[in-house]
Amino acid sequence: MRSVSDLTARARIRDAALARFGTDGIAGTSVRAVAADAGISPALVVHHFGSKDGLRQACDDYVLDSIRSGGEAASEALGEVLQAATPVRRYLARALLDDTPAARALFAEIVERTETWLETGEAEGWVRTSADARARTVTYVSWLLAPLVLGDHVGRLLGGDPAETATAVRGARAGLEMLTNGLFADDRWLAAFTAIDERNSR
Amino acid sequence: MRSVSDLTARARIRDAALARFGTDGIAGTSVRAVAADAGISPALVVHHFGSKDGLRQACDDYVLDSIRSGGEAASEALGEVLQAATPVRRYLARALLDDTPAARALFAEIVERTETWLETGEAEGWVRTSADARARTVTYVSWLLAPLVLGDHVGRLLGGDPAETATAVRGARAGLEMLTNGLFADDRWLAAFTAIDERNSR
DNA sequence: CTGATTATTGAACGTCTGTTTAGTCCGCGT
DNA sequence: ACGCGGACTAAACAGACGTTCAATAATCAG
DSSP: OHHHHHHHHHHHHHHHHHHHHHHHOTOOOOHHHHHHHHSSSSHHHHHHHSHHHHHHHHHHHHHHHHHTTTSHHHHHHHHHHHOOOHHHHHHHHHHHHOOOOOHHHHHHHHHHHHHHHHHHHHHHHHHHHOOOOHHHHHHHHHHHHHHHHHHHHHHHHHSTTTHHHHHHHHHHHHHHHHHHHHBBBBSSHHHHHHHHHHHOOO | OOHHTTTHHHHHHHHHHHHHHHHHHTTOHHHHHHHHHHOHHHHHHHHHHHHHHHHHHHHHHHHHHHHHTTTTSHHHHHHHHHHHHHHHHHHHHHHHHHHOOOHHHHHHHHHHHHHHHHHHHHHTTTOOOSOOOHHHHHHHHHHHHHHHSSSHHHHTTTTSOOHHHHHHHHHHHHHHHHHHHHHSSSSSHHHHHHHHHHHOOO
């Protein structure tokens, strides 16, 4: 029953909403616009989803499922979503900014998974030790998500189509390079930061 | 004339709009709500700014000026904005997502400034060489901006108040650590990525 | 003090919003 | 054949939206 209706109108509405919400924002999208994109009447979307907020929740659930079912490793699944599904990408960025409950849960979940992943790496010796492991994980995850949120700007400045895979790969490679070799050749900035930090806390 | 009126109603409207736009989004904010926050009538905001879009442009200009006048070094000025002015921070994040012309210009400008800064560092030996300098700069800037856009999530996961300075400092320090020492102790991920990349392009 | 310019408002406009209601259509079990 | 439930719609609702307009209050040059 679910899968049958999921191939028809209900899914079309959800997909249209995902795209619209992603590009125009949730507040900037009207139920009528979604209905028009899906080729149905505005009354049908509330028949299927109860309300506009119900539709948004359905989008949240769909995106979460897409990511969770994408694989085991957080970075892999995210990487795929990041490169492939542009509407999902945009929606996710909006949801993260709008502080949707689903986005909140997703962020926490990614951080948790990444934390254990980094801990494993640390134990096995391919991840360096850190003075503040938690802060490092959270910062690392925010860096992972950065091109997702700022994808358009990154893409534009890297020339070419923001949606094109090659552009995203270029950025990802540059990031990996920084995370492997480091960006700075000496610790002048880290030392300077530590100095300022100590002066402030003293 | 400008400075006189800028201390009174006009400035109050702009500040109220900045805060509202930042938290609720531009489309999610009504002129009436801004007017109520500023303690004036809705008709006055259109008298001063022409339209809602005019108000948004005024906010854009104000934020750009705030950042540009903040200092010479891009990272310093950004760092201050990132830590201090929360409403500006939130507004900037929204503007970057909504692809405002001002946000577009700002991003390009930061990238340009950072590019020359990194080139200097490379010449002076405190920045490592890169296989793709442009991609590295853009990625680095997106990482700089990441805690700005995802500040709430980062702050929440790092415990404590997201607006509190100490939280932001913790994240910044962790980031600096990764950029100085690297995150990965060997090049297994970089090598793996390169391998996949070559396979795909072949 | 007068006149003109500006700041500010209340009320109204037309449009768009999310949602409701009453109803039609169609497939399916009995 | 019948009726029943779900998909679907046109029309309407009340409210919020951005904006306009005429009018009042404040400001300031002469």
